[in-house]
Amino acid sequence: MDKEALIEAYFSNRISNVEFEQLQQLLKEDAALRERFYNELELKEAIAREEHSDLKNRFRSLEAKQKKRSFWYVYAAAAVVVLIAIGSLLYEEPPTTQTLYADYFEPYPNVVHLSSRSQLAEEDVAAGAFELYETGQYTKAATAFKALYQATSKDYLVFYQGVSLLASNQTHEGIEVLESYPWEVTQSDFAAPANWYLGLAYIKLENLAQATHYLNKVTQAKSPLSQTARNLLEQLD
Amino acid sequence: MVKDQFLIDKLKQNDLKTLDHIYLTYKEEFLLYARRFALSPDDIADIYQETIITLYENVQNKKLVRLTSSLKTYLFAIGKFKAYKQLNHTKKIYHDGNAIHISEEMKVFETDIEQQQQAVLRTSWRKLGKKCQHVLTLYYYRGMTLDEITKALAYSSKDVLKSQKSRCLKQLKDLVRKDG
Structure with missing residues (x-):
């Protein structure tokens, strides 16, 4: 599987155990890929936080x-x-x-x-x-x-x-x-x-x-x- | 297990009452369990909320379809990784001195959340066009493949979508440079 496909498999939650290890290995070796992937992870996190705020409020009022x-x-x-x-x-x-x-x-x-x-x-x-x-x-x-x-x-x-x-x-x-x-x-x-x-x-x-x-x-x-x-x-x- | 899978199936249908129920059911036990970590009660409470949100997301983006353990085991595995991450006890790969934390058990990579960087990123994100936000959300957050997005948004081909996605990422990067 090429790099693109591995990254897509990762973000679409379809990555197998073997592919997950492959991706880890690639990230260790390939600085350019690592940089790109790091930025993508940060973006995923930012989107997640935007989407979370409603749920967080929900839990807060649930607690109250x-x-x-x-x-x-x-x-x-x-x-x-x-x-x-x-x-x-x-x-x-x-x-x-x-x-x-x-x-x-x-x-x-x-x-x-x-x-x-x-x-x-x-x-x-x-x-x-x-x-x-x-x-x-x-x-x-x-x-x-x-x-x-x-x-x-x-x-x-x-x-x-x-x-x-x-x-x-x-x-x-x-x-x-x-x-x-x-x-x-x-x-x-x-x-x-x-x-x-x-x-x-x-x-x-x-x-x-x-x-x-x-x-x-x-x-x-x-x-x-x-x-x-x-x-x-x-x-x- | 049958009951747990039933709850997961309800979550799939976006039943937030079920999410409330799960949140309340495991809270006490999780807080007790998490006392073993050298974290403040506030951090632990925060980790618990994040854990429940991750469960919800994993169901929504189809990472979790069928439970292979009890729901409790699954939740605690998520929570443990989040606690380890906070304590810096995870396996990691470094990029420019920044860590990418790895959970092989959950098949997850996560960066450290650098608050300032995240704040800039989110400010820029809100300025990004709706179309770009949509494409990037489907790909990075909803876990859709490029093929699925091509079809869902009626792009003429996967390549057209790919270049659109690249343009969006570049726009975001430029915004971050301006905002940062």
Whole structure:
């Protein structure tokens, strides 16, 4: 095969193993061919980069979406944790709420996988706190989230600190933490879930006025929890 | 394997949802695997994106038609070459002190991406006529042979196309000289 044909075979992805070796050999020996080929490779790369930018943007928005969604699973599952932890106070009698638990309980194992999804160093540390959280070590988790928040100021850390406190029966402390962050002003993704847990916590304290106040906010949010909050409000009536 | 080939077939039909799915499926595992390389998390994330794009391109330009290994093995082989390239651990041929990196496993030659040179080249590329861009894209990026392009673009003969392609390359070279 002549040089031209080898190069064409290379760029059209039809080169055999033997021809690939031949081309390597020619490139080593023939400086003129090497120069030409080098320029062609650079051109291929430039064209590729031009064509890539759309895909790169696609992956970026995919990552952003994924991140949001993974948080949703986490706090939907966190809802389960607290429903289990403090829900028995709310729903001791009616059998329908038993079914509700069963419905909620299923997504929980997903979370273990999703919340270990991390690539940034700081998220790696957060993964440790989430591990405590997922294994039910809520008091330790609360401490870990608090320390992380002091270092990085991420809203979700306050949220999980609060939820961890509620789950470990430190209801007053949990409320205090959850009320310490301006969820709505900052348009946090955790605004609705935080209000949801505040609502639940106040129910536990039998402060139904405050509970209704927070749950009403949840019903007005565009949140998967809105309907659940409506149901809960109906049961409070 | 059957499932992996199914995904490849979907990619052939330009199904970008499948590309998203593949991207998300192997990401975690790839990032874990790539920790063995002395590269920053940003570099590794970048390599992963490039790897998925290469997979997509290889399917589109028919370099990959049938998988002979699992999709994961295939992806990781691409990613490994990209990581090795970054770390300068590849087999290479030098041209004027510039490296051409070689992967015999993937049958690939790649230059170092010299950012400034690439920037000039891309600026010039955008100034090149649409007709030239089209011909060169089909040849260098879409992996079409000269015969296929002659037919697709209705050139009277392969020789006419060849001289057109040479003219385009020369125009680009002149633009680069002016821009650079």
